[in-house]
Amino acid sequence: MPGPRASEAERKEQILEAALQVATREGLENLSTRKVAAEAGLSQGLVFFHFESRDTLLLALLGRLLERTAVPQVDSEFLQIAAPAQRLAELLRRDVARFLRERTSVQLFFDYWVMGAHNPPVRDLIRQALAKYRKAYEPIAEAMALDRKERLPALNPQGLTAVMVSLIQGCAVQAVIDPDGFDLDQFTSTAEDLLDLLK
Structure with missing residues (x-):
């Protein structure tokens, strides 16, 4: 399910929040684009549209985490x-x-x-x-x-x-x-x- 229409920034935020929930609950080693998509209520293809790979998603999540903790x-x-x-x-x-x-x-x-x-x-x-x-x-x-x-x-x-x-x-x-x-x-x-x- 692609989910309701949202801007690119809103969709990225939704995916990153879902990634944070999965990583917090299951650890980074168990984070997958499939789990993130399910957590966000989106298709895995939409996750890949915004983050071209699991590694890209992991780096974006780290950047977000550092914005919160390294200031x-x-x-x-x-x-x-x-x-x-x-x-x-x-x-x-x-x-x-x-x-x-x-x-x-x-x-x-x-x-x-x-x-x-x-x-x-x-x-x-x-x-x-x-x-x-x-x-x-x-x-x-x-x-x-x-x-x-x-x-x-x-x-x-x-x-x-x-x-x-x-x-x-x-x-x-x-x-x-x-x-x-x-x-x-x-x-x-x-x-x-x-x-x-x-x-």
Whole structure:
């Protein structure tokens, strides 16, 4: 069944949402265009019309997933925090809290991470997303390095950014593997204590 008429963008969105549901429920290894078509209530031919292969669909789904998960949570309230260390701690708290809320998305991202070990296009998309994510942290890390310039002249903003992103990724792993053993409040207060040591 082709389904009711829809614009190309709406149909692609419908297919990607169906792919997300199938991948979340059954894992990436079990995602097929046939299952996605059934989930979306569309013909398999229509799925192939919009996504020429399973690999194309998988890459599009990864792109969508990265749009949701690889962007730090910055808003006007966050921008009002004056002290760089407090800004950094708050951004860490927000991102880790989001990953705890979105465990299924994080789990799916890790499935892609494993796939990326043997799939260069997947690896390249993940690499680009991580670079973009680190870039979003850099202004805060630069402010922190400037704020601590006298006491810590060698504090490197790019290095600090890499450490912060690694902390977040490590917390995301814990959120997926052992959600009951990970305490967000404990993480936040410990991160603040560590940042205080840079004073």
